[in-house]
Structure formats: C-alpha cells, structure tokens
Amino acid sequence: MIYRETGQFKTSYAEDSQIFPIAQDRYVFWALMGFAFLVVPLVIDDYWEKSILLPFLVYSLAAIGLNILTGYCGQLSLGTGGFMAVGAYAAYKLMTGFPGLDMVIVVLASGVITAAVGMVFGLPSLRIKGFYLAVATLAAQFFLIWLFNKVPWFYNNSATGQISAPERTAFGVQVTGAAASSSASYLFCLIFVVLMGFAAKNLLRGRIGRSWMAIRDMDIAAEIIGVDPLRAKLSAFGVSSFYIGVAGALYFAVWFGGAEPTEAFGINVSFNVLFMIIIGGLGSMLGSFLGAAFIVLLPILLKTALVDWFSLGTAMAKHIEITTLGALIILFLILEPHGLARLWAVAKEKLRLWPFPH
Amino acid sequence: MTALSRLRSPEGIGLTLLALFLAQGLWWLATTDTGTRLFFYEVTLSGLLAGVMYSLVALGFVLIYKSSGIFNFAQGVMALFAGLFLTGFMNDFGAPVWLAIPMTLAVMVATAFAIEHLVLRHLVNQEPIILFMATIGLAYVLEGIGDIVWGSDVKALDVGLPNGASDFFLDGFDIYVEKLEIAAAVVAGVLVIALSLFSQYTRIGRALRAVADDHQAALSVGISLRMIWVIVWSIAGGVALVAGMMWGAKSGVQFSLALIALKALPVLILGGFTSIPGAIVGGLIIGVGEKWAEIYLGPTLNGLFGWNANWFTAIENWFAYVLALGFLLIRPQGLFGEKIIERV
Numbered sequence: 001m002i003y004r005e006t007g008q009f010k011t012s013y014a015e016d017s018q019i020f021p022i023a024q025d026r027y028v029f030w031a032l033m034g035f036a037f038l039v040v041p042l043v044i045d046d047y048w049e050k051s052i053l054l055p056f057l058v059y060s061l062a063a064i065g066l067n068i069l070t071g072y073c074g075q076l077s078l079g080t081g082g083f084m085a086v087g088a089y090a091a092y093k094l095m096t097g098f099p100g101l102d103m104v105i106v107v108l109a110s111g112v113i114t115a116a117v118g119m120v121f122g123l124p125s126l127r128i129k130g131f132y133l134a135v136a137t138l139a140a141q142f143f144l145i146w147l148f149n150k151v152p153w154f155y156n157n158s159a160t161g162q163i164s165a166p167e168r169t170a171f172g173v174q175v176t177g178a179a180a181s182s183s184a185s186y187l188f189c190l191i192f193v194v195l196m197g198f199a200a201k202n203l204l205r206g207r208i209g210r211s212w213m214a215i216r217d218m219d220i221a222a223e224i225i226g227v228d229p230l231r232a233k234l235s236a237f238g239v240s241s242f243y244i245g246v247a248g249a250l251y252f253a254v255w256f257g258g259a260e261p262t263e264a265f266g267i268n269v270s271f272n273v274l275f276m277i278i279i280g281g282l283g284s285m286l287g288s289f290l291g292a293a294f295i296v297l298l299p300i301l302l303k304t305a306l307v308d309w310f311s312l313g314t315a316m317a318k319h320i321e322i323t324t325l326g327a328l329i330i331l332f333l334i335l336e337p338h339g340l341a342r343l344w345a346v347a348k349e350k351l352r353l354w355p356f357p358h
Numbered sequence: 359m360t361a362l363s364r365l366r367s368p369e370g371i372g373l374t375l376l377a378l379f380l381a382q383g384l385w386w387l388a389t390t391d392t393g394t395r396l397f398f399y400e401v402t403l404s405g406l407l408a409g410v411m412y413s414l415v416a417l418g419f420v421l422i423y424k425s426s427g428i429f430n431f432a433q434g435v436m437a438l439f440a441g442l443f444l445t446g447f448m449n450d451f452g453a454p455v456w457l458a459i460p461m462t463l464a465v466m467v468a469t470a471f472a473i474e475h476l477v478l479r480h481l482v483n484q485e486p487i488i489l490f491m492a493t494i495g496l497a498y499v500l501e502g503i504g505d506i507v508w509g510s511d512v513k514a515l516d517v518g519l520p521n522g523a524s525d526f527f528l529d530g531f532d533i534y535v536e537k538l539e540i541a542a543a544v545v546a547g548v549l550v551i552a553l554s555l556f557s558q559y560t561r562i563g564r565a566l567r568a569v570a571d572d573h574q575a576a577l578s579v580g581i582s583l584r585m586i587w588v589i590v591w592s593i594a595g596g597v598a599l600v601a602g603m604m605w606g607a608k609s610g611v612q613f614s615l616a617l618i619a620l621k622a623l624p625v626l627i628l629g630g631f632t633s634i635p636g637a638i639v640g641g642l643i644i645g646v647g648e649k650w651a652e653i654y655l656g657p658t659l660n661g662l663f664g665w666n667a668n669w670f671t672a673i674e675n676w677f678a679y680v681l682a683l684g685f686l687l688i689r690p691q692g693l694f695g696e697k698i699i700e701r702v
Contacts, residue, residue, distance in 0.1 A: 076487060128686050131429050131490065131631075135623045136686070139679030146675050267620070271494065278491055319505040326498025333492045334480040 003351045019201055036190060041183035049182040054255040055296045057189040058247050063276040063288035064200050065243030070274070071283035072204060073236035074216030075125050079137035081269035082144035083241050085261055086114045087248025089154050092163045095176075095253065096156055103170035107192065107249045114245020115238040117144075122237025126230060129219070141267060148261040164258035176253045185254045192246060201285050203239065212236050213283075275325065279332050281339030290340040298325065372688035400534055401653050402646055407539035409645020410546045411608075414601035415622040416629065416637035417549070418594040423631045424570040425590040426478070429490045432497040434616045435504075436595060440466055441602030441611040442504040445513040459599070466595030469500070474588045501616060510613065515606035542604045549600060550638060553593075562589060570632075624682030630692030639693060644678045651677040 003024050010016045020026045044053065062080060069075050090110035094101060121140040125133050148154050155163050167177030174180045175188040203209050211232040214222035223229050252259045259265070272295060280291020299321050306317040336342055350357070387395060418433040443465050447458040477496060481489055557563035568576040569586050577583060605615050625644050629636025652674050659673075685692075 076490075124683060124687065128690055130487070131623075132627060132686055132690065135627055135679060136683050138620060138623065139676060139683050142676035142679055146672065150672070274491070274494070315510065316506065319502050319510065321502075322498050323502025323506065326495040326500075326502060329495030329498065330477055330492050333484075333488055333495065334477070337484070337488060 003348070003354075005352075017205075019198075019205075033194070037187070041187055044182045044186055046182055049186055050255070051300065052296065053186055054189055054250075056293055057186075057193045058251045058255055059273065059276060059292040059296055060193055060289050061196060061247035061250070062244050062273045063280065063292045064197065064285065065240045065247060066273050067277045067280075067283065067285070067288045068200065068204070068212070068243065069236050069240035071277055071281075071287075072209060072216060073212040073233065073240075074219075075122075075233065075236060076130065076134045077137040077240075078134050078267070078270045078274070079121065079140035079144075080244055080273045081265040081267060082141035083114055083118055083244040084248030084251060084269060085144055085148055085265035086117045086241075087111065087245030088252030088259055088265065089148055089163065090114060090245065091249035091253050092156075092165070093154070095166055095168055099166070099168075101168075103168050103175050103188070103253070106168070107246055107253070110249035111242040111246040114248065115242040118241020118244070119234050119238045122234055122241075125233050125237065138267075141270060145261050145265060148265075160260075162258060162260045163252070165253040165256075168253075176257065178257070180254075189250050189254055192250065196243060196246065197285065197289075200239075200243065204285065208232075208235060208239075216283075275329055277339075278329060279339055281341030282337075284339065284341035286344065287339050287341035290344070294340065295325075298328075369688055372685075401649050403535055404539070405646035405649030406642050407536070407543055407645070408649065409642040410539070410543045410638075411601070411604060411641075412618065412621055412625045412644055413638045413641025414542070414546055414549075414597065414604060415618050416625040416641055417546075417553075417634065418597040418601070419622055419626055420629075420632065420634055420637045421553075421594050421597065422590055425566055426569075426587055427486060427489075428478070428493065429486065429631075430594065431490060431493040432500055433594065433598060434618050434620070434622065435497040435500045436466070436469075436598035437602035437605065437618065438611070438613065438615040439469070439500045439504045439602070440595065440599035441515060441606040441615060442508045442513070444599065444603060445515045445606065445611050446508045448515075449513065450508075459603075462599055463596060466599055467592045470588050470591035470595050473591055474584060478587055479584065497616070501613070512610045512612040513606075515603070515611050538604075538608055542608075545600060545604065546638070549597065550634065553634065566590065621678060624678040627682040627692055628685055630694040633692070633694035636692060636694035644681065647681050648674045648677055651681075 003022075005022045005024075008023050010021075020029055040053070062084060065083075066077060066080050069077050087110045090113040091106055094106045094109055095103075098106075121137065124136040128136060149161065155161055165176045167174060167179060169175065170188055173184050173188075175184050204212075211222070211227045212235075214225070214227045215229060215232045215236075219229060222232070248265070252264070256264065276291035276295045277288060278291070279294050280289070281287025302321045302324060303314075303317050306312045306320060307314060312320075332339060387398065390398075415433055415437060418436065419430055422428055422430045422433070440462055444458055444462045447453045447461050448455065451458075453461060473496065477492060481492055557566055565576070565581045565586060566589070568579070568581055569583065573583065576586075601618075602611070602615065605611075605618065621644070622641075625637065625640040627640075628643055629638070629640025652672075655677075656673050
C-alpha cells in the first residue's frame with residue numbers, strides 16, 4: 001500500500017539509472033543515513049562502539065571486499081585474514097613512520113598497499129581456478145601471517161611481537177588511541193564505509209563490474225566476447241584487497257587499537273568474512289551489510305541468551321555458537337543460496353502487492 | 359626441434375629443474391661426511407612418515423571427491439570428531455580399545471547417514487563451490503557437537519600403539535625413528551591395499567567405481583546414488599577415524615587436528631583430486647618437502663639475507679602451500695589427476 005512505485009515517472013537518464021529507483025527506498029536510505037550520522041553519535045557509548053557498531057562497519061567493508069572478489073568475480077579466496085593483516089601492518093608502519101600524517105591518508109594508503117599485495121597473490125588466478133585458487137589464497141594467508149610474526153621490521157622490534165596504535169588524528173580530531181571519543185571513531189569508520197560503499201556500488205554497475213561478472217559466469221565465454229581475463233581478474237583482486245586492506249587498517253587502528261597477527265588475523269577471520277557473504281548473499285552489496293550485521297550480532301545474542309538466561313558456561317556457549325553458525329550456513333545454502341539479500345528482495349516484492357496479492 | 363619445444367613447455371622446465379635439484383642433492387649427499395648423511399636420512403625418513411599422516415587425511419578427501427564430486431573440507435574435522443568420540447568412549451566410559459573402535463565407527467556411520475539425509479540430499483545438482491561451502495559449515499557443526507559432547511580440552515589418547523624410538527633403526531642404522539610413525543605407515547599401507555581390494559573385487563566397490571566414472575550411467579543401471587554416498591561418507595569416516603587415532607596418539611586429541619585438513623589441501627593438489635595413489639605420493643612429497651625446507655632451506659635463506667638471521671624458522675607453516683602453488687603453475691591437474699578439459 002505504502003511501498004509502491006505507481007506514479008513515479010522517470011524523465012531523465014540520470015533518474016533512470018540511479019541506485020535506488022523507487023522513491024520509498026530513497027526515503028528509507030536517507031532516513032537511515034540521517035539516523036547513523038546525526039542520532040547515533042549523540043547516544044553512542046563505549047559498549048555499543050566496541051562490540052557492535054565498529055565490528056559491523058569494519059566487517060561490512062571486509063565483506064564488500066570479499067564479495068567483489070568471490071561474489072562478483074567468482075574467485076574463491078580464503079586469504080581475507082592475511083590481507084586484513086597487510087592493511088593493519090601498513091597502517092601501523094605509516095602511523096609510526098610518519099607521525100604527522102592524517103589518518104585518512106594512512107587508511108587509504110594502507111588500502112593501496114594491500115591492493116598491490118593482493119594483486120601479486122592474485123597472479124596465480126590467471127592459470128588456476130576454483131578450489132585450486134582457494135589453496136593459493138591459503139598460501140597467502142599463512143605466508144603473510146608468518147611474515148608479520150617473524151620479521152621484526154613490521155612490528156618495530158617490539159618485545160611482545162604485538163603492534164599497538166599510537167594516538168593519531170583525522171582533520172584535527174583524534175580517532176585512534178585510548179583518548180579518542182566513541183563518536184569520533186564511529187563517524188570516522190562510518191564515513192569510510194558510506195563513501196566506499198557508494199564507490200563499490202558504482203564500480204559494480206559499470207564496465208569493470210560487468211567484466212567481473214562475465215568472468216564469474218563463464219570465464220572462457222567472457223574471454224571470447226572480449227573481456228580481458230588478466231585485467232578483470234587482477235582488477236578484482238586489486239579492488240577487493242583495497243577494501244579488505246582499509247577494513248584491516250580500521251580493524252587494527254580504530255577498533256582494537258592493537259593486534260597480534262596469529263590471533264587477530266588468523267584463518268578464522270577469513271572464514272568469518274566468507275560466512276558473512278554466504279549468509280548475506282553472494283554478489284550483493286546489501287548482502288555484505290546484512291551478512292556482516294548477522295555474523296556480528298549472532299554471537300552477542302547467543303551469548304546473552306545462553307550465558308545470562310540459561311546460565312551455561314562461556315565455553316559451552318562458545319561451542320553452541322560454533323554449531324549454530326555451521327548449521328545456519330548449511331541451512332542458508334539449502335533454503336536460500338542467495339542469502340539474506342534475496343529474502344529482503346522477496347519481502348519487498350510481497351510488500352509491493354500487499355494487501356491485494358492477486 | 360620438437361624435443362626442444364617440449365623442454366620449453368612448463369612441464370619440461372619443471373622436470374629439468376627437478377632433475378638439476380636431485381642431481382645436486384645426490385652430489386651433496388655423496389660428498390658430505392657420514393654424520394651429516396645419517397642426519398639427512400633421519401630428516402627424510404621422519405618427513406616421509408609425517409607425510410603418511412597427511413596422506414591419511416587426503417585419502418578421505420579423494421574417496422569423497424571421486425564418488426560425489428564434493429570437495430569435503432570437513433575431512434580434518436571428521437578426524438577430530440572421531441578422535442574425540444574414541445577418547446570419550448575410552449576415558450569417560452572406560453571401554454576397552456577393541457570395543458571403543460567399533461563404537462566410534464558406528465558413530466561415524468551414523469554421522470554419514472545424517473550428513474546424507476540432512477545436507478547432501480538437499481544440495482544435489484548445486485554448483486561445486488556451494489557444496490564446498492556447505493562442507494565448511496559441516497566442519498563447524500561437527501566441531502561444535504564434538505566439543506559440546508566431550509569438551510574442548512586436549513585429551514591424551516592411548517590405543518596401545520607402540521611408543522618411543524625404534525631399536526631396529528637406532529641400533530642397526532644409527533637413525534632415530536618413532537615407533538608410532540612406523541605403525542602409522544603400516545596402517546596406512548594396509549588401509550590403501552584394503553581399499554583398493556574392496557573397490558576392485560566387491561559388488562559395492564564396483565558400484566563405487568561406476569559412480570565415480572559417470573553418475574548418470576550408474577543411475578541408469580540401477581545403482582542407488584544415495585546409498586553410495588552414505589557408504590562413501592562412512593568409509594571416509596572410517597579413514598578419518600584411523601587418521602584421528604594416529605594423530606591423537608601422536609599429539610593428543612585437540613582442535614589443531616582439524617587444521618591438518620588444511621595441510622591436506624596441498625597434498626591433494628600435488629597428487630590430483632581423484633587419485634588414491636596420488637594422495638599417498640602427494641602426502642609423502644609434502645611431508646619430506648616440509649622437513650627439508652625447515653632443516654635445509656630455512657638456514658640457507660637466512661644466510662642469503664645475511665643480517666638478523668632467524669627469520670626463516672617455522673617455514674613449515676606455509677612451505678607446503680607454496681610448493682603446491684609452484685606445482686600448480688606447472689601441472690594444474692596434479693601428478694596423477696585427470697587432464698582438465700574446459701568447454702564453453
């Protein structure tokens with residue numbers, strides 16, 4: 001009744017090709033943006049920042065990155081954790097090497113460095129594909145973590161082998177370190193997520209995105225109709241790694257404030273991000289956000305439910321969480337292989353016909 | 359001319375490099391002193407035996423991949439799962455070994471049934487990548503259930519396998535070899551022979567090979583695919599039990615057992631996804647390669663970089679993957695795999 005595009009006429013090409021063609025979608029989007037930028041910073045506290053909002057924002061970026069590579073370009077990657085580590089260590093080296101550098105530049109430069117590393121590890125994708133490529137990305141994962149563990153230059157010879165973020169500012173506002181306010185850190189991440197989300201959406205709608213999808217759907221056919229696999233695959237690895245690198249930099253510098261490579265960027269992180277895009281929806285921007293929200297919230301909800309209500313031990317709650325997560329993955333793959341994003345699309349379709357479905 | 363062009367193909371270059379490497383190695387071996395030589399044999403042998411362990415996990419992968427085209431990521435967790443149940447039956451229930459092993463086997467068969475009924479049945483005709491991701495989910499479920507039932511702390515497993523150094527090798531050749539690893543090698547050998555006899559001479563074995571050859575043709579002569587899948591997953595469960603037992607006896611039943619699954623991936627790439635001998639040979643190559651890399655390549659690389667010479671330790675963590683990656687670039691189908699043909 002409310003959600004209907006009847007009477008919304010498009011009179012220009014710009015209107016026709018906008019991201020949200022239905023006016024109601026735009027209202028909801030701008031309302032969400034207004035809420036996220038104006039209301040949330042006023043009410044945010046430390047718990048919401050550190051356990052829900054920053055994880056959601058950082059993982060959204062990582063999920064967008066992996067979705068570009070796996071969902072849109074069809075190249076399965078299990079090296080997300082390793083690439084996030086590249087972003088984090090690049091940010092660390094830049095922050096400590098150039099103390100005056102603005103955080104915005106640090107984060108973007110970390111993304112660029114990760115993109116370069118990602119493209120190097122993407123080179124095998126030109127010759128191998130599928131599971132074989134997954135093994136190649138595993139090589140990246142283990143090699144990078146080993147590198148950050150072993151080579152003292154990366155962690156500035158600190159005795160513990162850990163890295164911790166010094167206090168740095170973005171446009172004069174402190175965003176990293178203990179003294180950074182919750183709202184500043186949150187807004188800093190939010191701006192990155194919104195701008196890079198838009199950039200990704202537009203990349204995906206354009207020529208490059210279409211060449212990625214052609215490669216995903218059938219690489220040989222794509223090559224025959226004139227898509228250069230070298231350019232398509234390497235650009236997918238580059239762009240994807242850029243997003244993952246920025247996510248890694250924010251993960252380390254703003255969210256955690258410190259990191260130890262084996263724990264923070266292990267293979268589990270790779271799987272978590274992969275789960276996000278499976279549950280959210282492979283090849284869907286909205287899916288990246290929904291999946292990130294789901295995977296961030298599920299453990300918190302389960303933990304609250306199991307530990308606080310049923311008073312189980314934390315270890316048991318952890319085991320049940322793992323089982324639930326696995327079962328959900330299987331359930332989603334069986335019932336809705338296109339993930340939460342498809343469920344949302346179906347719901348919208350229903351809503352358009354409501355209350356007269358025939 | 360043809361000989362030259364064959365030499366310049368990726369495989370030719372690979373073989374040439376390999377031959378050079380082996381010749382150089384043999385030369386080094388022939389000219390070095392006895393102590394170093396004995397140490398080399400010891401390293402190689404322990405690498406081979408560690409490789410047998412990898413082969414055990416890879417074997418389960420190959421069985422399932424051949425018969426259903428599913429890349430079973432959960433194979434390593436299945437080993438952990440079996441190990442957990444075995445130790446559980448033995449330590450918590452006090453069952454003797456001869457009873458605990460069949461009991462665990464029954465659990466693995468029940469698991470195979472459950473997997474077929476709850477997961478595989480609903481994912482028929484999905485893309486391989488979807489099935490692969492489903493087995494990642496399966497890995498989490500199995501790990502979670504194993505932990506819920508038996509807890510997640512490290513458990514010692516004693517199934518009466520021999521321990522300590524083998525006197526035969528120690529006295530006769532002056533080489534230190536674990537008895538347990540020899541036992542593992544023997545068990546793996548028996549397992550492979552049993553499996554090949556089973557698939558060669560029994561009715562079910564023939565059906566398995568038929569399904570591996572061509573699903574549709576197998577269906578058309580009246581072979582039940584679902585039954586075959588249950589059987590294959592049960593066999594893979596049995597192989598996982600053996601692997602879990604060996605690894606468990608070696609280093610205790612713990613989560614790191616599941617991570618061998620990841621080590622089995624390079625093994626598969628080397629050996630080919632569809633070849634049982636490939637899984638064995640691949641495992642041996644990876645096992646030896648890792649040990650050689652750790653002992654010989656690491657210090658060499660450290661020397662190469664000169665300053666600050668302890669970077670290249672624990673390169674075992676990633677060497678197998680890099681080895682597999684290099685191999686992939688030369689021969690994408692693996693040593694014994696079927697040639698990959700792509701059509702539009």
